[in-house]
Amino acid sequence: MYQDLLNKDKKISVIGLGYVGLPIALEFAKHFSVIGFDINDARVQMMKEGVDPSKELDSTAFENVDISFTSNSEDLADAHFHIIAVPTDINEHKVPNLSPLLSASKTLGKYIKEGDYVVYESTVYPGCTSEDCVPTLVGATQDRRLSVTTNGDIQKQLLNPGIDFKYGYSPERINPGDKEHTLTKILKIVSGNDQEAVDEISKVYGHIITAGIYKAPSIEVAEAAKVIENTQRDINIALMNELAMIFDKMNIDTSEVLKAAGTKWNFLKFYPGLVGGHCIGIDPYYLTHKAQKMGYSPQIILSGRRINDGMSAFVAKKMVQKLIQKGKNPQDCKVLIMGMTFKENVSDIRNSKVADVVRELKDYSINVHITDPRASATEVEHEYNLSMIEEVSDSYDAVIVAVAHEEYKNLDSSYYTKLMNEDAILFDLKGMYPKELFDNLDYWRL
């Protein structure tokens, strides 16, 4: 199968061309013939014109590649190795939303053939591939194998998973905004329904991944490994956030504490902050959902989630306390928020906890201005019903630097002094600046 791909007799399809799917599709397309499928036709049109709708890749990524972008699912019939990289978010009750994954599986089931391979890359809970995705896919294969009965009737048969087609799971570990750990430079975990599947899938990925392949002993191990990577980060950040809240009460600078503790060789380097986005703040719920279904009630994971989700309210309350301590009425105050994306150096605003900070401040009747050099004002309006200002004004009572964008790194105290009125407050949520820079301001960090 791998050899066929090299000879371009067979094609690779990538289903779901977002932050994860598009870079994979383009990387494979440097070596193989690729079909890039997405249900969002507007996004497909942009990609046809060499534009990444997620704004992570520049136009050169679309050069010298053998790829056809499509929103027509029938085109999937031409491919033999299929990769599914659709979103796995949660609903308002923090329960996994498998609709995109199941819908993509159903779509592919209509076109998959005997001998094909299917690899899921979306982040899921252990068991999801074999128990939810593959059965859904198989359920849609009724037209894929026809046989003639002894009395001449045509009989439709479902494909047999693991026999008629092979499948596997290979989690994606890219880190948007990170120009160092890029797709090919991250060791890839690969798993499959049997040894042949693991070996063949590894060969295909091995062709583009220079960092190496780790063959997991089962699909469930690979699924669990991915989901705990982000769960571990979430809990460690939650601990830092809890420490930040404790030390704030004690009037101790958490950054200094972490710097001092970090001199010990085995002290882990994590920092407090807002935890948003579509991975760290979401993936742990996939694990806790499955754990609860199995009758186990997770303690640490969910309390970490609660702490991290509560940080926006903590920051807003702290701001209001400080304004009041200065004799200011929050209703008369104007606060500038710098940074709206869920993390630094990306344009992605999904599940940004900065939006929660804004809402909390507005609930105190504070006049909030938002600016971000990377976020799209239209998307912010659409996603959060919040307007971004075109140009920052002056006379702010406080500024919150919420996201450590590169553009903010070299701003000095005079920049902030000009923005603010007398006796103003600077919240440096990510601890971007040395505190000593701001002797003339009321400087605070988590």
Ligand SMILES: NC(=O)c1ccc[n+]([C@@H]2O[C@H](COP(=O)([O-])OP(=O)(O)OC[C@H]3O[C@@H](n4cnc5c(N)ncnc54)[C@H](O)[C@@H]3O)[C@@H](O)[C@H]2O)c1
């Ligand atoms: N973004 C990351 O940094 C990252 C990192 C590691 C893992 N992941 C995981 O990878 C998966 C994909 O995430 P993403 O950030 O690329 O999502 P995304 O929202 O950027 O993109 C998903 C794409 O899938 C398309 N899509 C949705 N339903 C579809 C369907 N039924 N058929 C075809 N296309 C469909 C959407 O139109 C969109 O273009 C998720 O499980 C996520 O948790 C993401």
